[in-house]
Amino acid sequence: MMKDLNPHEIDVAKKIISAGLVKSAESLSFFMNETITLKDFDAEKNLNQPPLELGKKDETNIHLLTTKVIGEMKGICCLIFSEEEANHLRSAALPPEILNSPEMMAEMSDGIMLEVDNIISASVITQFSNLLKVKIHGGVPNLKKVSSSEMEEYISSEVDNELYLISFKTSFESSKASFNPEFVWLFDNSFIDSIKNYAAVEA
Numbered sequence: 001m002m003k004d005l006n007p008h009e010i011d012v013a014k015k016i017i018s019a020g021l022v023k024s025a026e027s028l029s030f031f032m033n034e035t036i037t038l039k040d041f042d043a044e045k046n047l048n049q050p051p052l053e054l055g056k057k058d059e060t061n062i063h064l065l066t067t068k069v070i071g072e073m074k075g076i077c078c079l080i081f082s083e084e085e086a087n088h089l090r091s092a093a094l095p096p097e098i099l100n101s102p103e104m105m106a107e108m109s110d111g112i113m114l115e116v117d118n119i120i121s122a123s124v125i126t127q128f129s130n131l132l133k134v135k136i137h138g139g140v141p142n143l144k145k146v147s148s149s150e151m152e153e154y155i156s157s158e159v160d161n162e163l164y165l166i167s168f169k170t171s172f173e174s175s176k177a178s179f180n181p182e183f184v185w186l187f188d189n190s191f192i193d194s195i196k197n198y199a200a201v202e203a
Contacts, residue, residue, distance in 0.1 A: 008199055009192075009199040012198060014168075016128055024038075024122075028172065031119060036173070039171040039173045062145065062146050062147065063079075063080070063144075066079075068138070069137075070139050071137055074188040074191075077117075078186065079120060079184075080184065085180055086179075089112070090113075117143070118138070120183070155186070162189070164192060167182060168185075169182055169183075
């Protein structure tokens with residue numbers, strides 16, 4: 001039986017994720033050798049029951065990046081890019097000699113997405129680990145290219161697996177480009193218990 005978070009506890013969870021995303025922007029700046037800022041952070045949506053109202057409807061070739069949380073808690077970080085957003089990110093992150101070479105692009109295009117997912121997910125997982133004082137880390141990132149219905153089916157199946165869901169729209173910006181992944185955080189009752197305990201102290 002899944003427990004629920006009250007509004008204050010949801011707010012605390014969002015603040016932890018927001019702090020992680022700000023850290024990830026700092027890490028992305030180093031990785032891409034350019035200042036990246038977290039511009040918009042839409043934390044209004046928190047969903048734990050279908051139907052899921054995720055963006056990128058009616059699209060194909062959605063880039064669904066997933067990282068499993070390993071350790072004392074169970075969870076999954078999902079980053080969701082449209083194909084256009086993924087291409088914007090590649091254009092900003094990769095040097096011209098790779099962008100202009102079809103062979104090198106074929107080799108590097110998925111790798112760059114996995115590395116960005118690794119940076120963003122690791123930043124959020126580290127934030128949870130430090131604040132909730134639990135031993136967790138991210139597994140190896142995974143990339144699937146799916147339709148909107150396949151994406152929703154995957155996330156619905158994880159929610160059915162006793163995972164609670166919080167969804168955000170985010171916007172990272174640099175002078176070259178902006179990219180706007182949806183960030184979906186799925187976590188189990190042990191996360192909820194830890195968030196409740198942390199929120200009680202933060203009240």
